[in-house]
Amino acid sequence: MIFFQYLVNGLILGGLYACIATGFSLVWGVLSIINILHGSFIVLGAYIGIFSYTMLGIHPFVSVITAGIVLGALGYVVQLGIINRVVAQSVLVTLILTFGLELMMNNAMLVAFTADYRKVILEKSLGVLEIGNVFIAMDRAVATVIAFVLIFLLWLLMRLTSIGRAIVAVRFDREAASLMGIDVKKTYAITFALGGAMAGAAGSLMSVSFPISPLSGPLFLSKAFVICILGGVGSVPGAALGGLIFGMLESFGAVFFGAEYALTLAFIVLIILLLVRPHGLLGVKGF
Amino acid sequence: MTALLELKNVSRSFGGVKAVRDVSLTLQPGQIVGLIGPNGAGKSTLVNVITGVHPATAGEILHNGEPIQNLKPFQISARGIARTFQVVQPFPSMTVVENVMAGAMFAAGVMSMTEARAVAMEHLTFTGLAAQADRPANQLTLANRKRLELAKSLAMNPHILMLDEVNAGLNTAEINQALDLIRAIAARGISIVIIEHLLKVVTGLCSRIVVLHHGELIADDATADVINDPRVIEAYLGSRFAERQMVRHD
Amino acid sequence: MTKAQTQFLLLIVGAAVLLLLPVMSGNYTLRLATIMMMYATLAMAWNFIGGFTGYPSFGIAAFFGLGAYAGAVVQARGVPVVLAWAFAIVIGSLFAYALGLILLRLRGHAFAIATLVIAEVLRELTNGMTDLTGGGMGLNLPFFGWGPDALGRFFFYAMFALAAITLATTYIVAHSRLGFGLNCIKQNEDAADIVGINTTRYKIIAFTLSGGFAAAAGGLYASWTGYIEPSDVYDILFSIKPILMVLLGGMGTIFGPALGAVVFLVLDEIVWRNFLQLHTGILGLLIVILILFLPAGVLSFDWRALLKKKVSAT
CATH class of the missing domain: 3.40.50.300 (P-loop containing nucleotide triphosphate hydrolases)
Structure with a gap:
């Protein structure tokens, strides 16, 4: 049945979107920063995937690790060196700052990689699995599984490690956390690094499925926004859920309205939800 | 009745x-x-x-x-119907008199700003805050901030x-x-x-x-x-x- | 002479110099001045919701783009240019009003993001509605049939009129109950509600003013350039630059946004001329530097000084 095909498409998209949104959501929730750089982080992650494959023959699924490390390090440095200086200021100031950084990074990527769209074309593709009438592109499916594994790892990290506990403590009460001996600025930098790492990893995963250019950044970013509000800000499971909802909307919405209206559709759903629940969804107000 | x-x-x-x-x-x-x-x-x-x-x-x-x-x-x-808050709710960087003016202008419907200021000053005198009229509200002591709440509520002309x-x-x-x-x-x-x-x-x-x-x-x-x-x-x-x-x- | 009188005098001198510009200078200067007045309008438009009300709107690009397309679409179908602008204003204001009813329930980051996404959504819609808008190919407007000099002058005066009306509106709002109420909302929305302010209505008025003026600027821009495309008019930079200008000039002030626009565009122009390929990158660097080194005092507007002035004048 065609319904199941769209369901599978939605799930596969949703996993990747969830991965895009978790990092963004984490940074928003903990640092109260809307990181406009997030879109370009994803794009750079994708380029690491692409070039590792074309130049060194490393599979993009392996490059997830390098992309995560590189973007994590970049995030750490950016937060520690620049964003921390204004982190306590209003959303106007922090958002514009990350936008300025985004302009720099985007311009650098345009000069380095040009605006052409690129994608990894695997020599040894995993092919297509056919169950009944449902076709599953296995490369994409594996990418989605990896995405969920990454989200799960992040969730574990938040719950089980001392870093995770420090992040949660800072999120709930910066002052108290600081009195307890937690280095707030360093915790911020680590959080931002985790956000960057998730973005980079997501980018590398996406390089197998989607053509990417430096111009793709804003669209990824907009999707991350909407997913975050759908799922609830600052919550890892929330972002995962929001990503899945968004994937489904995009998959099923494409049937009725055409694929080009994915964001519009999600935004309308968001507005309807806001009308029904005036104070926002799962925790928009608090974090 | x-x-x-x-x-x-x-x-x-x-x-x-x-x-x-x-x-x-x-x-x-x-x-x-x-x-x-x-x-x-x-x-x-x-x-x-x-x-x-x-x-x-x-x-x-x-x-x-x-x-x-x-x-x-x-x-x-x-x-x-006016009320004061347990945790005082001033407009922090407006002056004391402006805080009170807000009550007069909106709830009590005083149309001109000059008139609202005059009304506000009356209530500040009544509550003993006249001397603080031009200080920002967030600089007041707690006791005075509570008085400001009272003055603001009174300016709303409540019964x-x-x-x-x-x-x-x-x-x-x-x-x-x-x-x-x-x-x-x-x-x-x-x-x-x-x-x-x-x-x-x-x-x-x-x-x-x-x-x-x-x-x-x-x-x-x-x-x-x-x-x-x-x-x-x-x-x-x-x-x-x-x-x-x-x-x-x- | 009081400060208010000095300001008024400076305003008259500035306006006179501006109005003489078309007679005295070449097309390049005229073009630059037109752009400056357009951005001054956008900055003042943002100031209604962002500066006076304290709601971090990132929606100027959406209203600007919507105004540009609304005006251009009807103009391309033969509607006279001035009517097309009026149509742009109506559409922009109505859209802002409807959106405000929903989005102004949000505060802080959620509001910021929601307004930011609107431009992306409108871009997507504009791209999709090829029959109406020409989609990604853009939209050509009918040629005026005038020489470049006459055209430059016409749009210079039109933009001057728009900026002047926006400035006058800003002045009126700042000195009215509306401005006072918006300031209350900015400082403490719950208290504003209790003190008897219809906060929903006030916020929607501010948002609608913001949307209407931005759409007007978009309508003028479309017929001035003669060609628009979605990625151009819905550029997020149209949302960011006006905010920077207001931050530079002073939030919630009357003349700050316009002054900030002039200062920012002078910087922008210098960057443009010297670093064509790296223009956006250098602009980004400029933004980062401005944000990191902007004095904190710029961000809080001194309402008291204004009020005192008002009272001593009456």
């Missing part, structure tokens, strides 16, 4: 929790009523329900015989004023000054509902006391009767103390 304010079986729940349940009471012009009860009894919630901040989930609220339970806070303010713990955090001298101020306000013919968890503050001020406990109204009577009511004593001090009191009364 229709009551100034009448609550009929008013309830308010948050999620599954009923913070105010089935409260009925009336307020007559010129009264000073004490609204007391232990912490968490639903006193502030009841004020929020009346002022429309957290609308009632059930029941009816009549003001001069007209239902107001579906009105928004700004509409209720414009009808002459009902609900005071939510105006004395919390004040020392004895400051409390006495505040009580004098409240008496002076009442003398102007404004009905006052004063919320307190300290019994002794209200006994000297109110002729009538309403007691809330776990969101329910457990007593509504003349002051002397209420403070000897065993249920009230129990709510406040626990059952053992109440028993002892009963024995002594017997």
Whole structure:
């Protein structure tokens, strides 16, 4: 049945979107920063995937690790060196700052990689699995599984490690956390690094499925926004859920309205939800 | 005669929790009523329900015989029902006089700014804040910020004023000054509902006391009767103390 | 002479110099001045919701783009240019009003993000509605049939009129109950509600003013350039630059946004001329530097000084 095909498409998209949104959501929730750089982080992650494959023959699924490390390090440095200086200021100031950084990074990527769209074309593709009438592109499916594994790892990290506990403590009460001996600025930098790492990893995963250019950044970013509000800000499971909802909307919405209206559709759903629940969804107000 | 304010079986729940349940009471012009009860009894919630901040989930609220339970806070303010907050709510970087002007301009409908300023200055003089008129509100001491709340509420030209713990955090001298101020306000013919968890503050001020406990109204009577009511004593001090009191009364 | 009188005098001198510009200078200067007045309008438009009300709107690009397309679409179908602008204003204001009803329930970050996404959504819709808008190919507007000099002058005066009306509106709002109420909302929305301010209505008015003026600027821009495309007019930079200009000039002030626009565009122009390929990158660097080194005092507007002035004048 065609319904199941769209369901599978939605799930596969949703996993990747969830991965895009978790990092963004984490940074928003903990640092109260809307990181406009997030879109370009994803794009750079994708380029690491692409070039590792074309130049060194490393599979993009392996490059997830390098992309995560590189973007994590970049995030750490950016937060520690620049964003921390204004982190306590209003959303106007922090958002514009990350936008300025985004302009720099985007311009650098345009000069380095040009605006052409690129994608990894695997020599040894995993092919297509056919169950009944449902076709599953296995490369994409594996990418989605990896995405969920990454989200799960992040969730574990938040719950089980001392870093995770420090992040949660800072999120709930910066002052108290600081009195307890937690280095707030360093915790911020680590959080931002985790956000960057998730973005980079997501980018590398996406390089197998989607053509990417430096111009793709804003669209990824907009999707991350909407997913975050759908799922609830600052919550890892929330972002995962929001990503899945968004994937489904995009998959099923494409049937009725055409694929080009994915964001519009999600935004309308968001507005309807806001009308029904005036104070926002799962925790928009608090974090 | 229709009551100034009448609550009929008013309830308010948050999620599954009923913070105010089935409260009925009336307020007559010129009264000073004490609204007391232990912490968490639903006193502030009841004020929020009346002022429309957290609308009632059930029941009816009549003001001069007209239902107001579906009105928004700004509409209720414009009808002459004003309140102060337990945690003071100034406009922090506006001056003291501007804070008071806001009440005159919007709730009381004074159209010109010059006139609003004049009205505001009157209320500042009345509350003893005239000297601070041009300082930013966030530079005031706590006692003065509470006075500012009073002045702002008075500028709204209310006939009902609900005071939510105006004395919390004040020392004895400051409390006495505040009580004098409240008496002076009442003398102007404004009905006052004063919320307190300290019994002794209200006994000297109110002729009538309403007691809330776990969101329910457990007593509504003349002051002397209420403070000897065993249920009230129990709510406040626990059952053992109440028993002892009963024995002594017997 | 009081400060208010000085300001008024400076305003008259500035306006006179501007109005003489078309007679005295070449097309390049005229073009630059037109752009400056357009951005001054956008900055003042943002100031209604962002500066006076304290709501971090990132929606100027959406209203600007919508105004540009609304005007261009009807103009391309033969509607006279001035009517097309009026149409742009109506559409922009109505859209802002409807959106405000919903989005102004949000505060802080959620509001910021929601307004930011609107431009992306409109871009997507504009791209999709090829029949109406020409989609990604863009939209050509009918040629005026005038020489470049006459055209330059016409749009210079039109933009001057728009900026002047926006400035006058700003002045009126700042000195009215509306401005006072918006300031109350900015400082403490719950208290504003209790003090008797219809906060929903006030916020929607501010948001609608913001949307209407931005759409007007978009409508003028479309017929001035003669060609628009979605990625151009819905550029997020149209949302960011006006905010920077207001931050530079002073939030919630009357003349700040316009002054900030001039200062920012001078910087921008210098960057443009010297670093064509790296223009956006250098612009980003400029933004980062401005944000990191903007004095904190710029961000809080001194309402008291204004009020005192008002009272002593009456």
